[in-house]
Amino acid sequence: MNEPKRPMPAGPATSVGMFASLRYRKARDRVVEALLLACGMVAVFITVAIVAILVSESAVFFEHVTLKEFLTDPLWTPLFADAHYGIMPLVAGTLTTTFVALAVAIPFGTTIAIYLSEFAPHKVRESLKPVLELLGAVPTVVYGYFALLVVTPVLQKLLPELPGFNMLGAGIVMGLMIVPFVASVSEDAMRSVPVYMREGSYAMGATRLQTALRVVVPGAFSGIAAAYILGISRAVGETMVVSIAAGMQPNLTFDPTQPAATITAYIVQVSLGDLPHGSIGYQTIFAAGLVLMIITLLFNVAGFFLTRKFREAY
Amino acid sequence: METTMSTAADSATTGGHEAPRIAINMDGHRETAPRNAAKARAEGLSFHYGAHRALKDINLEIPERMVTALIGPSGCGKSTFLRCFNRMHDLTPNTRYDGAIHFYPDDFNLVAKDVDPIEVRMRIGMVFQKPNPFPKSIFENVAYGLRLRGVSNRALLEEQVEAALRSAALWEEAKDRLQASALTLSGGQQQRLCIARALATRPEILLFDEPTSALDPIATAKIEELIAQLRDQVTVLIVTHNMQQAARVSDFTAFMYLGELVEVGDTSRIFTNPSKKATEDYITGRYG
Ligand SMILES: Nc1ncnc2c1ncn2[C@@H]1O[C@H](COP(=O)(O)OP(=O)(O)O)[C@@H](O)[C@H]1O
Ligand SMILES: [Mg+2]
Numbered sequence: 002m003n004e005p006k007r008p009m010p011a012g013p014a015t016s017v018g019m020f021a022s023l024r025y026r027k028a029r030d031r032v033v034e035a036l037l038l039a040c041g042m043v044a045v046f047i048t049v050a051i052v053a054i055l056v057s058e059s060a061v062f063f064e065h066v067t068l069k070e071f072l073t074d075p076l077w078t079p080l081f082a083d084a085h086y087g088i089m090p091l092v093a094g095t096l097t098t099t100f101v102a103l104a105v106a107i108p109f110g111t112t113i114a115i116y117l118s119e120f121a122p123h124k125v126r127e128s129l130k131p132v133l134e135l136l137g138a139v140p141t142v143v144y145g146y147f148a149l150l151v152v153t154p155v156l157q158k159l160l161p162e163l164p165g166f167n168m169l170g171a172g173i174v175m176g177l178m179i180v181p182f183v184a185s186v187s188e189d190a191m192r193s194v195p196v197y198m199r200e201g202s203y204a205m206g207a208t209r210l211q212t213a214l215r216v217v218v219p220g221a222f223s224g225i226a227a228a229y230i231l232g233i234s235r236a237v238g239e240t241m242v243v244s245i246a247a248g249m250q251p252n253l254t255f256d257p258t259q260p261a262a263t264i265t266a267y268i269v270q271v272s273l274g275d276l277p278h279g280s281i282g283y284q285t286i287f288a289a290g291l292v293l294m295i296i297t298l299l300f301n302v303a304g305f306f307l308t309r310k311f312r313e314a315y
Numbered sequence: 316m317e318t319t320m321s322t323a324a325d326s327a328t329t330g331g332h333e334a335p336r337i338a339i340n341m342d343g344h345r346e347t348a349p350r351n352a353a354k355a356r357a358e359g360l361s362f363h364y365g366a367h368r369a370l371k372d373i374n375l376e377i378p379e380r381m382v383t384a385l386i387g388p389s390g391c392g393k394s395t396f397l398r399c400f401n402r403m404h405d406l407t408p409n410t411r412y413d414g415a416i417h418f419y420p421d422d423f424n425l426v427a428k429d430v431d432p433i434e435v436r437m438r439i440g441m442v443f444q445k446p447n448p449f450p451k452s453i454f455e456n457v458a459y460g461l462r463l464r465g466v467s468n469r470a471l472l473e474e475q476v477e478a479a480l481r482s483a484a485l486w487e488e489a490k491d492r493l494q495a496s497a498l499t500l501s502g503g504q505q506q507r508l509c510i511a512r513a514l515a516t517r518p519e520i521l522l523f524d525e526p527t528s529a530l531d532p533i534a535t536a537k538i539e540e541l542i543a544q545l546r547d548q549v550t551v552l553i554v555t556h557n558m559q560q561a562a563r564v565s566d567f568t569a570f571m572y573l574g575e576l577v578e579v580g581d582t583s584r585i586f587t588n589p590s591k592k593a594t595e596d597y598i599t600g601r602y603g
Binding site: 123200201204205206215216219220 | 401403406433436437440441445447448450451459460462463464509512513516
């Protein structure tokens with residue numbers, strides 16, 4: 002900030018009044034900069050506050066329940082007379098539904114992205130993208146009932162043993178729900194691969210498919226991986242579909258044909274009840290929320306290192 | 316004449332020590348014509364971007380294993396003409412070729428609708444203005460065209476990659492870092508890598524579109540030297556806006572202006588004794 006302040010020679014072109022003074026423009030810059038910084042700080046502050054609340058409220062919970070019980074007890078029945086506080090059934094439900102959702106969303110989302118970015122004629126792309134985005138705007142409660150009333154009955158035709166509430170139907174619909182998101186983010190990543198890269202491939206005699214799979218997808222890998230990771234975060238955090246269609250019984254199983262509760266479904270269930278503040282039952286919400294946040298964080302960190310590793314492999 | 320062609324995979328043993336001109340041409344085509352015979356000939360070639368006619372009735376012969384340079388002011392259609400040879404325009408909607416580019420010795424029209432552009436690109440390679448290596452290892456960049464054609468035999472790939480890198484004068488610099496990312500190479504090395512990538516599949520014609528315009532003078536000199544050597548193994552068609560470059564590397568020079576071919580001839584004659592006024596004006600720097 003301490004540049005030597007040598008006055009500009011006042012030439013005829015820089016007549017006073019024609020331009021805003023430099024001092025004014027610099028001051029305006031500083032004000033805008035401060036505002037931007039403030040906005041950024043608000044976001045940071047909110048995040049820190051949420052974490053702080055989760056941690057401090059969980060601390061109260063862990064005064065009553067040992068960490069060992071929390072992590073190893075196979076039952077989660079905090080609201081029953083015979084209360085157990087094992088988080089694993091909820092974690093299992095969360096991971097299983099997430100896995101099913103990804104098994105749907107990743108192949109479909111990636112294929113749609115490749116089609117839109119590399120194959121679709123301009124007009125088709127321009128009309129399909131808004132439709133995709135519209136799918137993302139359907140309220141999740143609609144997807145929930147779609148899982149319960151359409152997908153599960155169809156699945157029951159194939160698997161007659163399937164109960165009416167199950168993780169399979171919920172996971173599949175959750176996957177369909179995040180397909181547009183995965184497709185859209187992956188497509189953006191693929192389209193940012195420069196044209197000259199594609200031309201290099203076509204000039205070697207590559208077909209469209211070869212160019213897409215060998216040059217565009219690897220070139221867009223970190224963006225595509227980001228799409229997958231954001232997709233996982235969505236699936237882990239998704240609440241409505243699993244609450245409606247997966248049943249709400251905590252169930253320590255990784256079998257998707259079983260009913261189960263996820264962490265999010267449990268939190269909704271308890272938040273809607275009338276538990277007194279300060280009771281352990283109430284504190285479980287925060288412990289469960291903390292676990293949810295840790296799972297999401299783990300996936301993001303893993304994704305971060307994964308994309309770095311692959312980028313280095315080029 | 317050796318006309319029996321083995322497939323890529325079992326010709327591993329024929330790949331010889333006479334590198335780099337070894338005999339694997341994936342499509343079984345091999346230049347058998349004598350040097351200087353016509354390799355390709357544009358005949359009444361016109362080209363349209365939508366309603367814009369960028370090339371007007373061009374007639375030009377490209378001689379076998381010679382370097383032909385295309386010069387002319389910016390926007391006159393040099394790149395457009397070059398990209399007709401490997402049908403790059405097929406990737407742009409609303410474009411149209413009229414007329415013909417005959418390709419010899421097979422004698423078919425490269426720009427005919429019923430000719431598959433991919434087949435054309437398998438035989439005619441291209442090096443672009445900006446080096447565009449893929450974000451893969453050096454080895455995989457050069458192996459790219461071979462893999463596209465279904466070669467997966469490791470020994471054959473290694474042999475061909477080495478031969479191509481040698482032909483592109485990059486082997487000594489790259490041999491100890493074949494698995495490193497191509498993006499770690501300097502600009503000039505990247506451009507030579509792109510040349511190696513194109514050479515690896517034994518193209519019959521190699522197209523260059525201002526290959527040195529993004530490079531410093533030393534890297535440029537290396538590429539020019541390389542192009543002059545390449546004339547022993549491949550027919551070269553090069554676009555350049557640098558007249559000294561055309562004079563240094565080419566045997567023949569064609570001057571284009573406003574989408575038309577004004578004049579073509581021996582490079583030395585074009586630069587010393589052009590027969591058209593427009594050519595003379597251009598090479599003496601009166602416009603462009
Ligand atoms: N994709 C395109 N669409 C429409 N017009 C184009 C396109 N590419 C080039 N042109 C036009 O074609 C003419 C020739 O361009 P180009 O072949 O790139 O010239 P040069 O390579 O000689 O500089 C120019 O008038 C240019 O504006
Ligand atoms: Mg050009």
